[in-house]
Amino acid sequence: MARWEPGARERLVVAAVDLFTEQGYDATTVAQIAERAGVTKSTFFRHFPDKRELLVAKQEMLCRLLAEGVAEAPEGASPLAAVAAGLERASSAMGPVNRELASRLKAAVSASTELQERDALKSLSLAAAMTDALVARGVPDPTAALAGELGVLAFKRGYAAWSEGDRDAEDELAGYTLAALDELRAASASLG
Structure with missing residues (x-):
C-alpha cells in the first residue's frame, strides 16, 4: 500500500476515531481500521497492541x-x-x-x-x-x-x-x- 502523510500511526488513530463515531467501538474491527487508514493489519499491530490503545496513543x-x-x-x-x-x-x-x-x-x-x-x-x-x-x-x-x-x-x-x-x-x-x-x-x- 502506498505511504502518504501524515504517517501510518496518525492515520490509524484518525481512522479509528472516525469508525468508532460512525458505527461504534464494539462494531469496529482492527481490519476495518487498517483498511480505512490505508495500511495492513500487521502495520496496525506494529503500532498498537489492540484497538483500545488507539485512543490513548x-x-x-x-x-x-x-x-x-x-x-x-x-x-x-x-x-x-x-x-x-x-x-x-x-x-x-x-x-x-x-x-x-x-x-x-x-x-x-x-x-x-x-x-x-x-x-x-x-x-x-x-x-x-x-x-x-x-x-x-x-x-x-x-x-x-x-x-x-x-x-x-x-x-x-x-x-x-x-x-x-x-x-x-x-x-x-x-x-x-x-x-x-x-x-x-x-x-x-x-x-x-
Whole structure:
C-alpha cells in the first residue's frame, strides 16, 4: 500500500476515531481500521497492541512530558507552579490534529464503557506521573498527590475548552490548561 502523510500511526488513530463515531467501538474491527487508514493489519499491530490503545496513543508521551516539565521547574517553585510547567510541556505535544479529533473522540468515549474505563486509567497515570515528579522534588506525598490531581483536572478542562474553540485559530493548548489551573487554584482557595 502506498505511504502518504501524515504517517501510518496518525492515520490509524484518525481512522479509528472516525469508525468508532460512525458505527461504534464494539462494531469496529482492527481490519476495518487498517483498511480505512490505508495500511495492513500487521502495520496496525506494529503500532498498537489492540484497538483500545488507539485512543490513548500519546499517554506514555504525555506522562513523560508532564514529569519532565515538573522536574525542570525552577528550584523553589511551588507544587502548582511545577505542575504548570508540566502542563505547559505536555500541551506542546498537542496540535491541530488533536484539536480536530477531539469532539469525535469525546463522542466515541462517551458511547463505550470500555473506553470510559480506559480513559479513567489514563487520568490516573497522568496524575501519578506528576505526583511522582513532585515527590522527587521533595514535595510531601499528600500535597504532591493533590497537585497532581489538580493538574489532570486542569489538563482535561483546558483541553475541552481548547478543542471546542475556533478550529482555525492558532492559539495553543498551553494557554487553556494554565488558565484552567489558575481557575482551580482560585476555587480551591475558596474551600476554606
